[in-house]
Amino acid sequence: MEKKAYKFGDELLETYFKQIKGFPLLTFEEELILSKQVQDGNIRALHKLINSNLRLVVKIAGVFKSQGIPLMDMIQEGNLGLIHAAEKYDYRKNVRFCTYASWWIRQFISRYISNKRRVVRLPLRKEEALRKIHRTYNVLCQTLMHQPNNADIAEELGISVQDVDFIINLTSGPLSLEPASKDDESGGSMDVHEDYTYSPERNLLKQFSRDGTLRVLNKLKEREKRILNYRYQLNGCERYTLREIGDKLDISPETVRQIELRALKKIRKHVNELKECVYVEAI
DSSP, rough: OOHHHHHHHHHHHHHHHHTTTOOOOOOHHHHHHHHHHHHHTTTHHHHHHHTTTTHHHHHHHHHHHGGGGGGHHHHHHHHHHHHHHHHHGGGGGGHHHHHHHHHHHHHHHHHHHHHHHOSSSSHHHHHHHHHHHHHHHHHHHHSSSSSHHHHHHHHTSOOOOOHHHHHHTTTTOOSSSSSSSSTTTTTTTTGGGGOOOOOHHHHHHHHHHEEEEHHHTTSOHHHHHHHHHHHHHHHHHHHHOHHHHHHHSSSSSHHHHHHHHHHHHHHHTTTHHHHHHOOOOOO
């Protein structure tokens, strides 16, 4: 019986693969056009954008195939991530759809695997509490000088350590962050843990904002660009006073000020282009 079921699964996958191969791949220009149509409410454009990227889901799901979960199940979950990405994809960000969608596909598959491994499915409020614990853990990992424990998490969230322990113990228990052995291809929880602090949209928008700003700055003369970098902490530069910049460039502070004003006047001509690049991260 197991052998027949296995063959049936193989046949199902083979049929699915043949079906999705019939959808042509898209060029970048076609993706942008479809994205604009999707935002205008065109359902057919949405379906075309999704169908043309179903092979991407199969490719990504194949990376997780050693997790002991049927490949078709992970493909179906990845397809939900693809649909989510297609609905949110913004043609104005000038990013390939496959780059944007890959993050959502991985997120959906990783969350699905994590839930399947969990012994107890948590109620909605407990699930939300666990999500806050995960998010806080990830944030503290980046701010503390040691790996955060439950007491650190409890203090950050303003709840008791007992509450943190209780929520964590409702899950299947702690998983190693590292693979159990070199031969254990499934890896530890890092392979399937959903990073609630990560947002593909946030990172893509930051990159888009940075690239757009650099394009405008590159239209300035080299000295104008250097002065703006120093004055407004661009490109990782520290902020300097007019006098400090003058000492660096061997010119007077007044000359620095005049060059800065001239550079800003040039930039104002590209104000519409800069507006497209503005990104403000919600606090």
